[in-house]
Amino acid sequence: MTDDQGFPVLYYHRVSPDADPRTGVTPEQFAAQMAVLKKLGFAGTSLERALDGAGQGEGSPVVALTFDDGYEDNYVHAAPILESFGFVATIYFVAERLGKRVDWTGDPLWSGHSLMEASQARDLVSRGFEAGSHTLTHPDLAKIPDTLARQEIGESRERLSQELSAPVTTFCYPYGSFGPQHPAMVREAGYRAARTVRRYRFGGRPDPFRMACRPVSGRMGLPRFTLTMLSYSLGLRGGDVP
Numbered sequence: 001m002t003d004d005q006g007f008p009v010l011y012y013h014r015v016s017p018d019a020d021p022r023t024g025v026t027p028e029q030f031a032a033q034m035a036v037l038k039k040l041g042f043a044g045t046s047l048e049r050a051l052d053g054a055g056q057g058e059g060s061p062v063v064a065l066t067f068d069d070g071y072e073d074n075y076v077h078a079a080p081i082l083e084s085f086g087f088v089a090t091i092y093f094v095a096e097r098l099g100k101r102v103d104w105t106g107d108p109l110w111s112g113h114s115l116m117e118a119s120q121a122r123d124l125v126s127r128g129f130e131a132g133s134h135t136l137t138h139p140d141l142a143k144i145p146d147t148l149a150r151q152e153i154g155e156s157r158e159r160l161s162q163e164l165s166a167p168v169t170t171f172c173y174p175y176g177s178f179g180p181q182h183p184a185m186v187r188e189a190g191y192r193a194a195r196t197v198r199r200y201r202f203g204g205r206p207d208p209f210r211m212a213c214r215p216v217s218g219r220m221g222l223p224r225f226t227l228t229m230l231s232y233s234l235g236l237r238g239g240d241v242p
């Protein structure tokens with residue numbers, strides 16, 4: 001057993017030489033992690049492609065690589081490293097913040113970092129990356145009225161698919177926060193899956209609108225990263241590695 005969806009999902013934020021270990025990894029750390037994946041035989045891919053291939057049981061085991069918020073450093077640093085290993089990934093964009101800076105929190109750890117321009121996002125899509133939605137403005141869905149939440153979920157999909165000329169099929173909950181009504185809203189808006197920030201699946205059975213994942217930050221050393229991925233490749237739950 002890997003995770004409920006049959007393959008591991010990792011999630012990142014920043015990839016930058018100046019990333020605080022709580023918000024991201026350095027390009028060197030990231031390259032070392034991707035080398036571990038390659039060495040263990042994993043193909044790093046987007047969530048969408050991983051879902052397409054799930055259950056087919058052929059070829060290399062896949063790991064879905066996902067990045068929240070769409071930081072410009074993902075374009076500058078992460079994408080070329082991924083491609084050097086033959087990997088792609090999913091980037092979760094905040095539709096109304098393309099080309100802007102993080103303004104949804106006053107926390108100096110996160111606030112003010114540059115987000116990708118639409119042209120950079122389009123370039124990544126043309127290189128095989130998946131553009132997913134992380135809402136319009138990055139609200140905490142559990143704290144806003146349902147009408148607004150529905151708009152954040154639905155309109156971000158339309159906006160991004162128009163602006164990036166690409167289908168937007170997966171969603172990611174800001175702050176990993178959602179109420180019991182939100183997974184259905186995501187489904188009704190036309191997405192096929194949604195990623196949370198939880199390491200373990202919710203309830204007793206797999207749910208594509210509450211997908212579990214493994215966070216990776218600069219605080220996770222290479223030995224623990226390796227052990228986590230090794231446990232996945234052995235068919236254990238990687239999330240169980242402390």
Ligand SMILES: [Zn+2]
Nearest residue numbers: 068069174175
């Ligand atoms: Zn976010």
